[in-house]
Amino acid sequence: MDLPSYTKQQLALRNGQDKPQIWVAYKGLIYDMTDSRLWRDGKHYEHWAGQDLTDELPDAPHTEAVFEKFIPIAILAIPN
Template sequence: MSELPVYTKSQLALRNGQDKPQIWVALNGIIYDVTESRLWRNGKHYEHWAGQDLTAELADAPHTETVFEKFVVVGSLG
């Protein structure tokens, strides 16, 4: 199994659904592609914006990190 590509916070920030068509978010150092999720349309999910590390914000979410298991892992945050 090959290692995941590493992306910087700046590269992640471009995958916000506005600057590039991809919608990515990071959690615990892993970057997930949430482009296909209807809950992330236009790069926004409630008060959360795509292209960011959401690790600190997860504590306030009504769900656990297991919701990310259904999304494709595209890389790690370096």
């Protein structure tokens, strides 16, 4: 599967406020959380959409297995 690539700046716009999409990144992949009832208005407890949540997951009450419920839609571009 060939996934499109988005920069952190493009990801930041998909925060449920600037654009209607609610996207988050984790370990280099971008996930669409728009249809998740837990991400209403682009916020999930202390976490905001449009961000890379890789470093925040250790503080979450769940494991990375939560991302298995969602299909990655894109790759987070790493700047050169």
